[in-house]
Amino acid sequence: MLRVGLLGFLHESNTFAPVPTTYEHFAATSLTRGEELRERWLGKHHELSGLLAGCEESGLTVVPGMATYTVPGGAITAESFERLAAELIGSIALPLDGLLVALHGATASETYPDADGEILRRIRAVTGPDLPIICTLDLHANFSQAMAELATATIAYRTNPHLDQFARGREAAWLMARTLRGEVQPVQALETPPLLIQISRQHTNVEPARGLYADLETVLTWPGILSASVTMGFYYADVPEMGMGFLAVADGDEALARRAARWMSERAWARRAEFVGNLPTPAEAIAYAKETTRLPLVLMDVGDNVGAGSPADSTILLAEVLRQGARDALVVLYDPESVAQCVAAGVRHTVSLRVGGKTDALHGAPVAITGTVRTLSDGLFVEHQIRHGGWGHGDQGVTAVVETAEGHSIVLTSLRMPPMSLEQVLSLGLRPERKRILMAKGVVAPRAAYEPVAGEILLVDTPGVTSDNPAVFNYRRRRKPLFPLES
Ligand SMILES: [Zn+2]
Structure with missing residues (x-):
């Protein structure tokens, strides 16, 4: 043998x-x-x-x-x-x-x-x-x-x-x-x-x-x-x-x-x-999200691509949603502090939170929201279909869903979880297909999970440690020249 x-x-x-x-x-x-x-x-x-x-x-x-x-x-x-x-x-x-x-x-x-x-x-x-x-x-x-x-x-x-x-x-x-x-x-x-x-x-x-x-x-x-x-x-x-x-x-x-x-x-x-390419800005993307009839619109948060190592708590797109008054968005944020507040409040209770933007100063500031704690979950889910990563099951830690008056579902997790499986939100009783905007913190990888429900997928040029544009990074060790940074 x-x-x-x-x-x-x-x-x-x-x-x-x-x-x-x-x-x-x-x-x-x-x-x-x-x-x-x-x-x-x-x-x-x-x-x-x-x-x-x-x-x-x-x-x-x-x-x-x-x-x-x-x-x-x-x-x-x-x-x-x-x-x-x-x-x-x-x-x-x-x-x-x-x-x-x-x-x-x-x-x-x-x-x-x-x-x-x-x-x-x-x-x-x-x-x-x-x-x-x-x-x-x-x-x-x-x-x-x-x-x-x-x-x-x-x-x-x-x-x-x-x-x-x-x-x-x-x-x-x-x-x-x-x-x-x-x-x-x-x-x-x-x-x-x-x-x-x-x-x-x-x-x-x-x-x-x-x-x-x-x-x-x-x-x-x-x-x-x-x-x-x-x-x-x-x-x-x-x-x-x-x-x-x-x-x-x-x-x-x-x-x-x-x-x-x-x-x-x-x-x-x-x-x-x-x-080499260019993507729409967050303001352009949210303006489009308010008008489009190809629903739900999946907005890829390119700068906070969890599957490429980012913090999973960027608030850039959520802040823009609130600024422009868009409705019915589904947002997942890594925020153990806010989860603890939701657990302390309990389901059906109103909470006022400052969500996300807590890991560093590169992915937006915490955003103030008020809403009702709809669900508290153990954050475990199982994916049987072929999805990017092939992990089969996921653990996003104790998780809370907060619903706001504007129809937003804010999912708050205690562990960072890349959006490779729709079970991440389905397991919480959410219905992504009924939302206007789904925010996925990734670029290409989440497509396998989101394409089956998406009316359209739009990549957004959000800033962060996974920016689409390599020119924003301060490299010290990479080789030079390297196209397109040097031509
Ligand atoms: Zn890869």
Whole structure:
């Protein structure tokens, strides 16, 4: 029997977010080992689920080590990274024939800007240079040459919203099985042109992003190519390897892998002007929301994109809704203080609160609201459908719904929760399809959840640590030049 280890370490680290990520964040969200790992991920839509399924189908014996993830946030503290890395490496049960590792690719710690590369370096230190290691990555990886050199092969998601996580995990497991049986000999080549693509242009169902993945599909038809990946990078991380990556995995032919990666990279570079865009301002968006008949209108709060590490309590759009007198909005805000006030008041009681805008000074000030506590909830929900993230269930902490006289439903959560699942609000008894305005703190990822109910989706140029415009960030470590910051 072929024994294959399985590890997972996933975090999207926003180095501009003021609240650092710690060991406790991982432990509270999901940290499993051994059989517990299998139980947590079997049957879900995550790549860890795909890796487990692919091993089962291809006859590999999985030896689960540790897998952990948490909601995107600030860089991981130095101490927490050391503890997580030590536990992760310590969970590798040698001897093994191969090792499968689910990484994000845009993980940064206070000490290691390329934390994924550092993890792979430490893994190699215990496995030696020859053990086949196959990684999966998020499409938003800042793919480093170190990562490409340390892994035998790498497979990233090909969709945004990320709906193919399971499929990519499965693909990685099958590639491992074929490798271990001597059927193929994967070698990979990575091209990292000085290019980034604005997040508002990253929806893979439409141009310009669709073309990148059409090119990838073309490369997959080339004889001798085993896999290919296009990573869009994560420009909310100020790290030297920030930007796009184009990777090809070929069967024993490094020159072929290089040719394929370069072909995709050069075609993207030639179209670089298409990856730059502009969005409406909050004032323009709310004015439109008051007039439109394509309801509900989903407003994407691009500057407070929780799935990219922002605080989840931006009040910029809510303040504009109140200023312009728009009605019937559904807003979710992270605000444990206000939740506590609602709990103290109890359901059916009137509360006057100052909601949101409490994490930092970058996402608006607290907004005064008065309303009735409609619902108090444990904040737990289950998502059975294929949704970005593939987590399967969510915990937004104790949660309160406050209804105002203007028809607004203000959802206040005790934990930061990206809007990847409509169950986040359905589980509270809310009816999003009957609202005029739904605010989702994200850009592309929430589409999978919101498209089924949306009359229209509008991206809004709100300020914040996940601004659409890379020019607003004060970078110190990124490489230069990098289009479109330098042309
Ligand atoms: Zn992503």
